Amino acid sequence: xxxxxxxxxxxxxxxxVLRHSAAHLLAQAVLDLYPExxxxxxxxxxxxxxxxxxxxxxxxxxxxxxxxxxMKEIARSNIPVERLVLPKDEAIRMFEERKQPLxxxxxREKGDATVTVYRQGPFADFCLGPHVASTGVLxxxxxxxxxxxxxxxxxxxxxxxxxxxxxxxxxxxLEDHLRLLEEAKKRDHRRxxxxxxxxxxxxxxxxxxxLWHPKGARIRAVIEQHWRERxxxxxxDILYTPHIGRATLWETSGHLGFYKDSMYSPMDIDDQPxxxxxxxCPFHIQIYxxxxxxxxxxxxxxxxxxxxxxxxxxxALHGLLRVRxxxxxDAHIICTPAQIEDExxxxxxxSVSILADFGFTDNKIExxxxxxxxxxxxxxxxxxxxxxxxxxxxxxxxxxYPYERMxxxxxxxxxxxxxxxxxxIGRLWQCTTIQFDFNMSERFGMTYVGEDGQEHRPxxxxxxxxxxxxxxxxxxxxxxxxxxPLWLAPVQTVILPIAxxxxxxxKSLDDKLRAGGLRSTVDLSREKVGKKIRQAEVEKIPLILVxxxxxxxxxxxxxxxHGQGDKGEIAIARFLEQALAFNSQKSLIxxx
RNA sequence: GCCAGCGUAGCUCAGCAGGUAGAGCGGCUGAUUUGUAAUCAGCGGGUCAGGGGUUCGAAUCCCUUCGCUGGCUCCA
Numbered sequence: 001x002x003x004x005x006x007x008x009x010x011x012x013x014x015x016x017v018l019r020h021s022a023a024h025l026l027a028q029a030v031l032d033l034y035p036e037x038x039x040x041x042x043x044x045x046x047x048x049x050x051x052x053x054x055x056x057x058x059x060x061x062x063x064x065x066x067x068x069x070x071m072k073e074i075a076r077s078n079i080p081v082e083r084l085v086l087p088k089d090e091a092i093r094m095f096e097e098r099k100q101p102l103x104x105x106x107x108r109e110k111g112d113a114t115v116t117v118y119r120q121g122p123f124a125d126f127c128l129g130p131h132v133a134s135t136g137v138l139x140x141x142x143x144x145x146x147x148x149x150x151x152x153x154x155x156x157x158x159x160x161x162x163x164x165x166x167x168x169x170x171x172x173x174l175e176d177h178l179r180l181l182e183e184a185k186k187r188d189h190r191r192x193x194x195x196x197x198x199x200x201x202x203x204x205x206x207x208x209x210x211l212w213h214p215k216g217a218r219i220r221a222v223i224e225q226h227w228r229e230r231x232x233x234x235x236x237d238i239l240y241t242p243h244i245g246r247a248t249l250w251e252t253s254g255h256l257g258f259y260k261d262s263m264y265s266p267m268d269i270d271d272q273p274x275x276x277x278x279x280x281c282p283f284h285i286q287i288y289x290x291x292x293x294x295x296x297x298x299x300x301x302x303x304x305x306x307x308x309x310x311x312x313x314x315x316a317l318h319g320l321l322r323v324r325x326x327x328x329x330d331a332h333i334i335c336t337p338a339q340i341e342d343e344x345x346x347x348x349x350x351s352v353s354i355l356a357d358f359g360f361t362d363n364k365i366e367x368x369x370x371x372x373x374x375x376x377x378x379x380x381x382x383x384x385x386x387x388x389x390x391x392x393x394x395x396x397x398x399x400x401y402p403y404e405r406m407x408x409x410x411x412x413x414x415x416x417x418x419x420x421x422x423x424x425i426g427r428l429w430q431c432t433t434i435q436f437d438f439n440m441s442e443r444f445g446m447t448y449v450g451e452d453g454q455e456h457r458p459x460x461x462x463x464x465x466x467x468x469x470x471x472x473x474x475x476x477x478x479x480x481x482x483x484x485p486l487w488l489a490p491v492q493t494v495i496l497p498i499a500x501x502x503x504x505x506x507k508s509l510d511d512k513l514r515a516g517g518l519r520s521t522v523d524l525s526r527e528k529v530g531k532k533i534r535q536a537e538v539e540k541i542p543l544i545l546v547x548x549x550x551x552x553x554x555x556x557x558x559x560x561x562h563g564q565g566d567k568g569e570i571a572i573a574r575f576l577e578q579a580l581a582f583n584s585q586k587s588l589i590x591x592x
Numbered sequence: 593g594c595c596a597g598c599g600u601a602g603c604u605c606a607g608c609a610g611g612u613a614g615a616g617c618g619g620c621u622g623a624u625u626u627g628u629a630a631u632c633a634g635c636g637g638g639u640c641a642g643g644g645g646u647u648c649g650a651a652u653c654c655c656u657u658c659g660c661u662g663g664c665u666c667c668a
Contacts, residue, residue: 050663058596147663148595155665159595162663190660194603203641203659262667308668313593314659316666328668430668468668499625526625534629548627558628566628 015168019044021081021132022071022141022167026051028123029070030163033063039125040102040151040160048166052149054102059146059161067163068143074121078136083129084117091115091126098124102151140174141167144181184425189477190319196482196539198490199320199473208317208324210470215490218519219476220469222488224305226357226586227329227466234350236301236331241283243307247273253282254443258412262310280306280330281437281462285444288334293448298458299335299343305469306330320474321429327469333461336448337387340459344434345395351419351432351465352399358476359485359588360421364428365401367392368416371408379413380438388436388459389415413439423479431467431475436460483540483562486579487586493520493579494541495557496532498548505552509545509572516576518583537562542590543579559592567592 023042030037030053042051053059059067086094088111095103103126107115111126118127120135132138142165149162168174185191193199198216201209212220231238247266250256255263259278266273277283284302293300307327316322335343355363369389370378378385392415396403403417410416414436420428437460440446447455466472476488486492493513497506506522513520523532529546536544545557550569557575559567570592582590 061597145662146596149664150594153665155594159664161595164663201659207659310667313666315593315595315664317660322667326668330668433668464668466668471668496628498627501625528624528626528631529628530626531630532628537629544628546628550627560628 016044017130017132018137018167018169019049020127020129021135022138022165023049023051024081024118024120024123024125024127024131025071025074025135025138025141026067026143026163026165027053027125028074028120029067031123032070032074033066038102039100041106042125048144048164050149050162050164052151052160052162054151054158054160059163061146064143064146064163068141068165071141071143072139075135075137075139075141078134079121080134081118081120081131083131084119084124085114086117088113088115091117094124095126137169138167140169140171141165142174142178180425184427187425187478187481188319189321189474192477192482193320193474196490198477206324207314208312208322210320210323210325216473218490219484219488220473223358223466223469223472227305227354230350230354230357231303231331234301235346236303239284239287239302239304241280241287241304241306242277243309244274244276245282247275249282249286250275252443253279253285254439255279255282262312264309264311276309277306278308278310280304280308280328281332281440281460282444284330284332285440285446285460288446289444293334293458295336295448295450295456298448299333299339301331301333301343303329303331320470320477323468323470326471328464329466329469329472331463331465333463334446334458335461336450336456336458340387340461341391341394343459343461344391345398347434347461347463348395348399348401348417351434351463352401354465355419355421355432357586358472358488359479360423360431362422364420364422365396365403366406366409366418366420367396367403368406368409368411368418370410370415374408377412378410378438379442380436384436384438385415388438392417392434411435413437421475423475424481427478429471429475431472432465433463433467435462437462484542485586485588486542486590487583489540489542490519491521491539491541492518492583493543493545494536494539495520495522495545495547496529496536497522497524498529498546500526502547502549502552506547509547509557512572513576513579516580518576518579533560536560545575561590561592 020043023044027039027042034055036055038054040052040054042049088107091107091111092104094117095107107126115126116128118125118129118131144164144166147162148159151157151160166174166177168177196215197213199213200211202211205211228238247256255278263278264276266275305327307325309325312322312324333343333347352363370385416433416435418430419432420430422428441457441460446458446460448458450456495506495510497503503524510520510522523535525532533544540562542562544560544562546560547557551557556569556571559570559575561567578592
């Protein structure tokens, strides 16, 4: 079951209406229990609903229980919900009397000549609706968390308390949803990362900085190796650039102007200020500018696994998904205007194809373009933007990919395509971004000599495909729930000798598998096979080989596949051949 | 950064009225030589995140720093 069911499975109620009405129910319960509270807004959101409250004392988890209990009481008493249409001034008076200044503010801002107000019992709210007919259908409700939120999203405005909740038409749907939340918690990459010894962070080191443990590093090495092979095959060249650069570079690039808040303080080297890099582009541009470029040299496709450092506010940090130091799988495509359409299509195909290698085939694509009401704030000419946007759209349409057009979501230096990948339990994660950059090429004065012997400005496109290796790794862990497919698994095979006398055979088998190209290991603990198997299953090792008297004698092994159980005896040569085939084909499931 | 919650052994957690720390798993040692998801026994292991304060006495109360969590904002 997904998180975004539009209609309730067993009733004919719209999930959004249910959620929005539950938000009203929440506000009613809060005002019942804490009458001095000022109410803000309370919409339905993707996973449920929330309501923002302004109150001197914060809500505690115990308060939430009380509020939820009160909500259920009100729901059970099945109060009718009425829709009123009032003249604006009358509505304002109504909420002034109710001592709800935030509502008055909202009505003043948003209300037309007449406004709609929904009322249930003593509670009333300024709201467009629609709503359920009465509160009886809102009984299957659960409050989930409290957090801070700013009035109208302005961090200098008053800080409110936001209560989140979930509601469903039936008890079963609510329980299923809560189970899904539990499931998401269980496959949290931070938890799995510790359990499987993949990565850690350290208080001593500092927040938002990732330590890749041997097993995590193996996976990363496999990802990087695959990434390099695909890039070379895909017409890219690979670069390496330093981690720091002189202030001059960042002044020219404009980062010290528009990105300084995300950069760390400079360090002093021979009386010159140097900065840790927050982006790789200025370095790639220096390589571009190291000599004259002819139109015959273009397109250039330059990729780098470039580690960048960005200041993130402490509250924004989150496991591997939001960190302060990360490695982007960055690339810059530098080409002529005539090449741009082909290059965009090519990078789009390339991105989709590599995401698919990792098992992500269900993507959401967003096209971010200028805000038509504010065309002045963008770098680059109108003509450039038009051609860039057209090339992005053409690529998407050529492939028939559905996409969402996001007006005003473009960065100031160019339009972009973002690809969000959907994981095993339906959540979306931002990975790929393909962005035009009209700013950098201008600032650094990038040129090439055209057929006409004149200097021209090339197009430059930034591209991060997996996004950052840290984030991508986090998403992979959650997507596969720690059970990595064979080709990515840090340990691909484990050999379990039944007794001590089988250890020599187990070790020689291990050598053979390693020599053949598998990441293999032997469990030499003096435990019973049952224990060793359990251990291997818990560690989610894809292939388990049990060897005892029978196997030693016949030069074979007993195969057990993770999640599939005992597969019986197999000849070593056949096992190795098939395992290597699954490995090189990057099969998501193995079938011996 | 802001609001709220949290930080006890490697991990999960108990210690809920202030009286100098406890379990399970893991680890180590020994016995067992084992056939498809946990063999038995013994042992070690904690400046209770760091610092400061209140108190005769602090894991427990207060302040502060660091880190983590859920959000707000932002983003690869």
